[in-house]
Amino acid sequence: MPIRYILKQLLLPPGVLLLLLLCAWWFRRTRPRLAGLCFVLGLGGFWLMSLPVAVEWGARALESVPPLERGEWAGLAQRADAIVVLGSGRERGDLAWGEDQPTGIGLERQRYAARLAKASGLPVLTSGGLHYGTPPSEAALMAASMQSDFDVTVRWQEGHSTTTWENAQFTHELLAPLGIKRVVVVTHAAHMPRAVWSFEKAGFSVVPAPVGFLGQDNARPLGGWLPEFNAIWRSGQLINEAIGQVGYRLFYR
Structure with missing residues (x-):
């Protein structure tokens, strides 16, 4: 398995969020403030990724090309x-x-x-x-x-x-x-x-x-503020794409 794939999974959500939660547990006694920050960032990140409304907002930012009529x-x-x-x-x-x-x-x-x-x-x-x-x-x-x-x-x-x-x-x-x-x-x-x-x-x-447009109201319960497992996967795809768009313009000419 390519090392770049392993690094990608660790440095992008949800891998990086799991690492933050692991750091929170590791530093819970020696550096409680740092542990608290890692816990809030890790858990908060998972919560945001689980919201369909966050998927909708993120997709609207990325889906800049209109569909074919x-x-x-x-x-x-x-x-x-x-x-x-x-x-x-x-x-x-x-x-x-x-x-x-x-x-x-x-x-x-x-x-x-x-x-x-x-x-x-x-x-x-x-x-x-x-x-x-x-x-x-x-x-x-x-x-x-x-x-x-x-x-x-x-x-x-x-x-x-x-x-x-x-x-x-x-x-x-x-x-x-x-x-x-x-x-x-x-x-x-x-x-x-x-x-x-x-x-x-x-x-x-x-x-x-x-x-496959996601940046629209998909009639989710509570306006998309109810966490859903599927939203985590979609959020991960959107984050990967956002980083990819920036990376391509930096590394490819």
Whole structure:
């Protein structure tokens, strides 16, 4: 397992919050004030992450790219030459299927890409490499699912990337020699700004097609102020994306 993955899990919520609670317990006798601060930050962080209303606020800050209108779907062939679907990991050894499967997030992207492909007639490329070095690639898993679940044949598979930046770079290496420089990019709404930035840096003209918007009122009980376990997972995804957007602009030029 890459060391960067371990560090990422420890330094981002909820890992860092667990570390704060561990520090609170460790320093409870020798440095009680520090222990108290660590406890408040750790527990308070978990509480904020568990609130659906916090997910809504965070998503609104990140989801800056508007959705495609349904009336635009059929006309995408005049604005782009291919549809690119970005991978999102995989479920390993799903017992129901007897093999690895795309994640639920990935299926949401695939479903939207399939609708766009059928409406526009554009060919599809799936992008995503090996997950922890184990085949098949995310691109291959998505291509198989697109065919069997949505009756859409994937024309190209980019199966080497492990980051959004590499999604863009390796996709450009595959499509540019074919004269394809205009692409519809399908990914989740919070992830879309970083995806658009990466694909434009790679040399593409991008038509963003975001899906999975979270920055809206989802009719949660008590206006979203009632803690929910699912909100913790979504908050973690949004925090990861916020850090990713800043990091990309610092480390990639």
